[in-house]
Amino acid sequence: MIGDSLTLELVCPRDHTRLEAVSDQEMRCAECGRSYPVHNGIVSVLDAPNAFYEGAYLNQTRFLPKSERIWHAWPLWLLVNGYPWMVRRHVPEGARVVELGCASGVAYFGKRYRMVGCDLSMVSLKGLPYQQRVQCDAGDCIPLPDGAVDAVVSSYFWEHIPPQTKSRILAECRRVLKPGGKIIFLYDVETDNPLIRHYKSVDPALYKRQFIDGDGHYGYERPRDNQSTFEAGGFRIIEHRGLEKTWFQSPAAYVKLRAYEDRLERLFALGSAMGRSPWFYLYTGFMRLLDTAVCPVLPEDWARIELVVCERAAD
Ligand SMILES: [Zn+2]
Secondary structure (H helix, E strand, C coil), rough: CCCCCCCCEECCCCCCCCCEEEEEEEEECCCCCCEEEECCCCCCCCCCCCCCCCCCCCCCCCCCCCCCCCCHHHHHHHHHHHHHHEEEEHHCCEEEEEEEEECCEEEEHHCCEEEEECCCCHHHCCCCCCEEEECCCCCCCCCCCCCCEEEEEEEHHHHHCCCCHHHHHHHHEEEEEEEEEEEEEEECCCCCCCCHHHHHHHHHHHHHHHHHHHHCCCCCCCHHHHHHHHHHCCEEEEEEECCCCCCCHHHHHHHHHHHCCCCCHHHHHHHHHCEEEEEEEHHHHHHHHHHHHHHHHHCCHHEEEEEEEHHHHHH
């Protein structure tokens, strides 16, 4: 299976030598002799399972448009803060795309692209509808050959990466991308959003528990600091959008704010309920309109989330 037009050859994280299939259950590096297990087609190059992430995120974006025509495809603009829509706009059909921290993925990407999904969790990868599934730590290595892919994409992955590891991941992205290849990342940022800032100051320890430690968000940084990291890593920023700058937030943020148990708790309970039908599409559509029409005129540091598109700069 590895090596045909749908999938890429994998390389050894230690020495970047191409791995050879020994059997359905094992791949091996001829250079260092290391053996890597394969479970149901999922190749694992992890040294040891990751206790925090294994099985932690099983979410999948299931929506599949009937066709690429705008009246069928538009719900992609609504989902995951517009992330699938942005990828669709910048990456042509049939391209080779890697998703980092993919969890159980975006079904649409599996149809439109030749996908490689990378995640720390074996259970998350089992439900992933991509052509190629690799259990790996992107902070260590993206086990693909040099210049092999058109885009590296991720949603809610980057804020899990400690700042000192970010440049190493960008070096790996640069290595596996073709010249002119893109990265498209959606991630939470360190924020001065008026609502969040208030709760951060009321009880900083509770904020840290709810927004950072609980999800392993050790990579919160200001939008401009993230942008400088991309530039320092050899990328040119094509587009960046600050999202969720107002009091209106994703239901997931209201779930976290309910822990404050203050006079707004009932409002936050209502906000949390917006994540479920029948309200989901209506509320999400309203949020996306705010993100598109209102957020661009508000201060950059009020964004709680950022969506960035970069191009691999020339060597
Ligand atoms: Zn090796």
